[in-house]
Amino acid sequence: MKHSLFGAALTLMVGAVPALADMTDIRFTLGWKTQGSDAPFLLALNKGYFEDEGLNVTIDQGEGSAATVTRIMGGAYDAGFGDINAIIQNAAARPGEAPVMVYQLWNRPPFAIVTPKTAGIETPADFEGKTLGGAQGTPTTRLFPVFAELNGIDLELVSQESMAPNLQEPMMIRGDIDGAFVFTSTSWFNLIANRQDPANDYNWFNFEDYGMDLYSNGMMVSRKLMAENPEAVAGLVRAVNKATMEVAANQDSSVEAIMAFDNLINPELELARLEFALTNLMNAPEVTEIGMGDLVDERLTRSIEIVAKGYDLDRLPEASEIFDRSFLPPVDARAFEVTLN
Structure with missing residues (x-):
């Protein structure tokens, strides 16, 4: 057996x-x-x-x-x-x-520019005279010139600072930059982790809403x-x-x-x-x-x-x-x- x-x-x-x-x-x-x-x-x-x-x-x-x-x-x-x-x-x-x-x-796409409402940026034209920050090489950063062209922004009037991705939200919160080139699915939760209210205290310029159908x-x-x-x-x-x-x-x-x-x-x-x-x-x-x-x-x-x-x-x-x-x-x-x- x-x-x-x-x-x-x-x-x-x-x-x-x-x-x-x-x-x-x-x-x-x-x-x-x-x-x-x-x-x-x-x-x-x-x-x-x-x-x-x-x-x-x-x-x-x-x-x-x-x-x-x-x-x-x-x-x-x-x-x-x-x-x-x-x-x-x-x-x-x-x-x-x-x-x-x-x-x-x-x-x-998750590509967006996020700005604190205190920065006074309500339309793409308001980016002129402001400083935006982002990591080099990301789609949001690299595609911003196309975003600017499609939305009538003079790139020479927008200051851009390069920085590590983990510094974008902290620098924006401190007021060192007026906005950041981000991925929404990351930045939204980075802001929450920094005790911010991404829904009520920030404006989100999602690329798909501004001619960037990606x-x-x-x-x-x-x-x-x-x-x-x-x-x-x-x-x-x-x-x-x-x-x-x-x-x-x-x-x-x-x-x-x-x-x-x-x-x-x-x-x-x-x-x-x-x-x-x-x-x-x-x-x-x-x-x-x-x-x-x-x-x-x-x-x-x-x-x-x-x-x-x-x-x-x-x-x-x-x-x-x-x-x-x-x-x-x-x-x-x-x-x-x-x-x-």
Whole structure:
């Protein structure tokens, strides 16, 4: 009897080996340190949705949304969460090497200029004669000349100071600068951490409201993975899409998944950040028609032109070089409706 049980157990173990061997390893990088907006990936990991697709996904923290692109291009990662505008920049210079976005999550950009109401800046024209600060190289800073041109601002009348990202809000609060080039999803919570009221005491000039119709973060994959294992890419997209639908319906369980990945986060803060992303970055009107994960090609083409102008790119990549929707599940499986808990 014991022999029979042992034999049966051994048979099961041996039978499991091919299944384990068939798992595809995916190295995935987040856009930054663990945040609430990472919930779709961390929930998929926590609930085994990647494993269900035959994927062994390893997730690491990131170094910035643009760095996701260079990390993938360098071969250290197969996929990640990052900025589509960084793909555009790299695709212009190195066509055929830049990763491709396969699931667009932030269909509204986080790029904005924030100013204290005490600075008296109510319209773009009021930036003239003021001092704005920001980190060099960020999309908000680099694209400000395009913002200025579109909104009739004389750049020679605007003073700009370069500074580390963590100094922007403190310097603005002290009155050293009149406004800052920021990512809304970061700066909003930096202000709260500095005992400020971002909703009532600050004006937010969101780029999308001033002619800068841009996309932002989503899930991208390497061209190598797309070419060699398209089934893995499709599975990755299905798993993240399934998790994204759950995140929209239940943020509490999403934060539990984030905590399981990184127990050093502040759950209340990251819940608030997740809700911010759901209601401010993932809710473009087009989503009701095309579903989460997709985008509008004509809008992407316009955004490519904006990025090319802001970064002085030598070549305009085609929209098809930047985004590939062929891995998306049917649109009814991507119907996105947010219910805040």
